[in-house]
Amino acid sequence: DLSTLDGTGLDAVRALVAGCTTLVAGNSGVGKSTLVGALEPGLALRTGSISESHRKGRHTTTFSAMYPLTGGGFLIDTPGIKGFGLIDIDDHELWHYFPEMMRIGAGCRFYNCTHTHEPGCVVREAVARGEVARSRYESYLKIRDEDDKYRK
Known part of the structure; x- marks a missing residue:
């Protein structure tokens, strides 16, 4: 405390x-x-x-x-932080920065899978089975969502 x-x-x-x-x-x-x-x-x-x-x-x-x-x-x-934006990381490349998702993501049904909503997504299936930590997947989703707010 x-x-x-x-x-x-x-x-x-x-x-x-x-x-x-x-x-x-x-x-x-x-x-x-x-x-x-x-x-x-x-x-x-x-x-x-x-x-x-x-x-x-x-x-x-x-x-x-x-x-x-x-x-x-x-x-x-330091001054307070309002939020972070990502520079030069395309939404379709963000999952490459999550090693556990990178290892299995290439096996997705669609070559351009965003791992957010597509049917047959091996990453989402791995999260459901507990093979990818839900907290890490939620971080990925949050970064994707927040990054859109900071792009110009």
Whole structure:
């Protein structure tokens, strides 16, 4: 457990980052700067309040900054991430980046199978049998779906 509100777990995290250079990254408004400030009191980092409507933090950090740690090492606080896009990876090639799907995907009924809806898809069948982890397949589907949002 980790809480910047009551200090739970902060000593364990301090021990993990001592003497290291550690980058703190994650979605916007999740408390990265609050965590950095709690790990190294006195930094007086700008943080946002919790939104009443969304119950999440507000985007506050606008650039990356590196702070020295009293116990040695550095913490790098980064702006929040809204999403990732893929560059120069065609939708029909994305499955090549999932080795477990790549090994069996060539056996699909259609040469241009997207492994999303086609009948006789060996990848979807392998997922149903538990030979390909459902979580990995769902990651593949999510990347395909999200990537369309970021293409120009």
